[in-house]
Amino acid sequence: MKTENNNHLPALADTPEPPYYAVIFSTTRTEGDHGYGEMAEKMAALAATMPGYLGAESTRNEIGITVSYWKDLESIKNWKYNLEHVVARDLGREVWYQSYRLRIARVERDYGFEKK
Amino acid sequence: MKTENNNHLPALADTPEPPYYAVIFSTTRTEGDHGYGEMAEKMAALAATMPGYLGAESTRNEIGITVSYWKDLESIKNWKYNLEHVVARDLGREVWYQSYRLRIARVERDYGFEKK
Numbered sequence: 209m210k211t212e213n214n215n216h217l218p219a220l221a222d223t224p225e226p227p228y229y230a231v232i233f234s235t236t237r238t239e240g241d242h243g244y245g246e247m248a249e250k251m252a253a254l255a256a257t258m259p260g261y262l263g264a265e266s267t268r269n270e271i272g273i274t275v276s277y278w279k280d281l282e283s284i285k286n287w288k289y290n291l292e293h294v295v296a297r298d299l300g301r302e303v304w305y306q307s308y309r310l311r312i313a314r315v316e317r318d319y320g321f322e323k324k
Numbered sequence: 325m326k327t328e329n330n331n332h333l334p335a336l337a338d339t340p341e342p343p344y345y346a347v348i349f350s351t352t353r354t355e356g357d358h359g360y361g362e363m364a365e366k367m368a369a370l371a372a373t374m375p376g377y378l379g380a381e382s383t384r385n386e387i388g389i390t391v392s393y394w395k396d397l398e399s400i401k402n403w404k405y406n407l408e409h410v411v412a413r414d415l416g417r418e419v420w421y422q423s424y425r426l427r428i429a430r431v432e433r434d435y436g437f438e439k440k
Contacts, residue, residue, distance in 0.1 A: 220350050220387065220425045230429050232346060232391055234336050234381045238439070265350045265425075269383040271336065273391060275348055307438040309336045309381075313346050313429035322423040323354070 221263030223277045226315045228262055231284060235272040235308040244304045251296050258287045277315070284312060337379030339393045342431045344378055347400060351388040351424040360420045367412050374403045393431070400428060 237244070255261055255276060260283025266274040278284045287293060300308070353360070371377055371392060376399025382390040394400045403409060416424070 220352065220423060223425075223427075226427075230346070230348060230427065232348065232431075234391070236336065265387060265389055267383050267385040267387050267389050269385055271381060271383050273381055273383050273389040275350070275389060275391075301437055301439075305437065305439070307336060308436070309339075310435045311339075311342075311346065311431045312433040313431040315348075315427045315429040317428040319426045320424070321417055321421065323417075323421065 221265050221275075221277055223262050223315075223318065226318050228315050229278045229281060229284060230313045230315050231276045231278065232311040232313060233272075233274045233276070233308065234310075235274075236270075236306040237268075237272065238304060238306050242303050243299075247296055247299065247304075251293060254290070254292060255287060258290065259283055260286070281312070336436075337381050337391075337393055339378050339431075339434065342434050344431050345394045345397060345400060346429045346431050347392045347394065348427040348429060349388075349390045349392070349424065350426075351390075352386075352422040353384075353388065353420060354422050358419050359415075363412055363415065363420075367409060370406070370408060371403060374406065375399055376402070397428070 252264065252266065255264065260279035262277040262279060264274060264276040266272070276287075278287070368380065368382065371380065376395035378393035378395060380390060380392040382388070392403075394403070
């Protein structure tokens with residue numbers, strides 16, 4: 209996933225004032241790539257075209273955490289049942305993920321900091 | 325931060341049934357360590373001793389994402405104003421973080437998957 213902005217600094221999601229929703233997707237991977245990297249990029253790009261998408265942050269080391277932000281629960285449901293995403297989700301369970309937790313949360317407060 | 329459990333698999337947080345709260349802390353770092361790694365470990369260990377702490381997931385690559393889980397807003401406030409944490413937060417803004425976003429969210433739904 210692309211995580212750099214035009215200033216070559218890693219980008220955090222520039223979300224609007226709360227309330228909005230977060231989908232917190234925490235994962236552990238199976239061994240090997242098996243097309244995972246390509247699909248992850250494709251799904252990140254596809255999510256960004258969906259109605260109600262507000263941004264995402266994603267990083268992976270021993271575990272992966274991707275947090276995507278959405279206007280409302282309807283937008284999340286619409287993304288969940290996008291047909292290409294349904295195929296990717298099935299492959300995730302069959303091939304790529306050893307385990308995951310997916311949490312849907314309503315963001316109530318939001319603080320930001322940027323060093324001058 | 326320790327991310328392995330006794331089975332030598334990276335650990336996801338074993339949170340209870342929703343509702344509970346998530347603190348999503350997304351960061352970009354300044355150059356160099358400057359004591360960051362040590363303090364991050366210390367704060368993760370300290371947070372785990374606080375009342376209402378339910379677990380945490382943390383990973384860093386281009387960006388860092390740490391999600392900690394809490395019983396309620398009171399527990400989060402109590403952790404926010406823990407004196408050692410206040411010192412660490414100040415150092416974070418002065419030294420370690422180029423930028424961050426901190427979001428407080430109420431987890432409403434939670435799905436899990438683990439490959440057999």
